[in-house]
Amino acid sequence: MRQTVAVIDYGSGNLHSVAKAVEHAGSNQVVVTSDAATIAAVDRVILPGVGAMGDCMRGLQERGLDRVVLDLIGSKPLMAVCVGMQILTEYGEESSGIHALGVFQGHITQFPRSMTGCAGEPLKVPHMGWNEVMQVSHPMWEGIPDRTRFYFVHSYRYADIHAECVVGTCDYGSPFAAALARDRVFAVQFHPEKSHDFGIQLYRNFLTWDGTC
Amino acid sequence: MGLAKRVIPCLDVDQGRVVKGVQFEGIRDAGDPVEISRRYNQEGADEITFLDITASHENRATTYDTVSRMASEVFIPLTVGGGVRNTDNIRDLLLAGADKVSINTAAVFEPEFVKKAADKFGSQCIVVAIDAKQVGPDRWEIFTHGGRKPTGFDAVEWAQRMVSYGAGEILLTSMDRDGTRDGFDLDLTRSVADAVTVPVIASGGVGNLRHLVDGVIEGHAEAVLAASIFHFGQFTIGEAKEAMANAGIEIRR
Numbered sequence: 001m002r003q004t005v006a007v008i009d010y011g012s013g014n015l016h017s018v019a020k021a022v023e024h025a026g027s028n029q030v031v032v033t034s035d036a037a038t039i040a041a042v043d044r045v046i047l048p049g050v051g052a053m054g055d056c057m058r059g060l061q062e063r064g065l066d067r068v069v070l071d072l073i074g075s076k077p078l079m080a081v082c083v084g085m086q087i088l089t090e091y092g093e094e095s096s097g098i099h100a101l102g103v104f105q106g107h108i109t110q111f112p113r114s115m116t117g118c119a120g121e122p123l124k125v126p127h128m129g130w131n132e133v134m135q136v137s138h139p140m141w142e143g144i145p146d147r148t149r150f151y152f153v154h155s156y157r158y159a160d161i162h163a164e165c166v167v168g169t170c171d172y173g174s175p176f177a178a179a180l181a182r183d184r185v186f187a188v189q190f191h192p193e194k195s196h197d198f199g200i201q202l203y204r205n206f207l208t209w210d211g212t213c
Numbered sequence: 214m215g216l217a218k219r220v221i222p223c224l225d226v227d228q229g230r231v232v233k234g235v236q237f238e239g240i241r242d243a244g245d246p247v248e249i250s251r252r253y254n255q256e257g258a259d260e261i262t263f264l265d266i267t268a269s270h271e272n273r274a275t276t277y278d279t280v281s282r283m284a285s286e287v288f289i290p291l292t293v294g295g296g297v298r299n300t301d302n303i304r305d306l307l308l309a310g311a312d313k314v315s316i317n318t319a320a321v322f323e324p325e326f327v328k329k330a331a332d333k334f335g336s337q338c339i340v341v342a343i344d345a346k347q348v349g350p351d352r353w354e355i356f357t358h359g360g361r362k363p364t365g366f367d368a369v370e371w372a373q374r375m376v377s378y379g380a381g382e383i384l385l386t387s388m389d390r391d392g393t394r395d396g397f398d399l400d401l402t403r404s405v406a407d408a409v410t411v412p413v414i415a416s417g418g419v420g421n422l423r424h425l426v427d428g429v430i431e432g433h434a435e436a437v438l439a440a441s442i443f444h445f446g447q448f449t450i451g452e453a454k455e456a457m458a459n460a461g462i463e464i465r466r
Binding site: 016017020021024050051052055113117118121123124125126127128129130131132147149151152153154155171172191193194195196197199200 | 214215216217218219254259281284285288289290308309310312334335336337338381382410411412433435436465
């Protein structure tokens, strides 16, 4: 079944690679758009995000896309990536504090300044590179082994791994959420479009996901 | 278990072809960048770094085209450097499909440019490349123009300053070792890696797999970058990772 997909363009970086990865995963129609009518017409929507949470929120608001995103929650499958995931939470402590969309309960907080790894070595921030994701059972993980490594690059994270919406966790200094989900929304902190075959598999799963958890 | 140390093959690209020189001279042709990145991607490279060494302005279009073709096929992070002088260059490279850009000479001439770039695009995509040469015991200085021009800046202090300006990562090359196959300058690598809060990529001098292991264990690097050992078929990325895993380093398989 061919699926039309909109990648929401709100002035954030690297939309090209998200669109290319979704095409590679099997969609024959991916549009990168900031047009509300186009977003309303497609089967599935991706909310990407690169950079600072505040800039992303502003970018959405300036284009009136914050309402567009909130309106589609629960009505069609939405996948959010990196800062796209962060702005679906309630609040981020980046810069002087960012009030976000509140689709998921919980906050985004900074990695602590002096973290150490298991051998006592200092851990660098940003958390940059390939780290293991521990899965919580969810249809979006179909065909992806537990503890598969995905590519992360971020300095802030969703730390409350006991929240009900958490469907994947990662560990860097301490555990944090790698994936959040609810009805028809799946959000990841890592970049599937940069995570080689299993990243593509995740987009492939999104193209057929019926939206249930 | 945790974050994996990264193995990054580096492509020095001149007018659309991968080349590799010895100590920045004596160029050998190593092939088509898209084809080579596809192979590295299949072999398990964690990222790819593309350094555009094309001097002339008119060939930049070739670079954007090559980056775009690579990004359409290779779904791992791609860093592009070489001739990045202003925020327009950065925007064009990110639009072409680069995930990070590496700033070198322009940072030395206008350090505030790094701040501007990090504010505009986010620290996560700003890599500052440092070319350092040893000038005394435990002292390294920054050089520009392919290692020909000294700047008077101390490498460790410079790295710290660049991080305070928003660099999200440091790509550290030893000019003394580059192309020699004698291994990384481990003292340099460790001095910089221990002095900054962001990841450091060790570069310059890899001739065998032990050198990669040393870069992580003794140099404290988060990632190791090499070119010729991979380009000319001496080792695969898989063999590099095997050697690192055998030395107890966490890697992505």
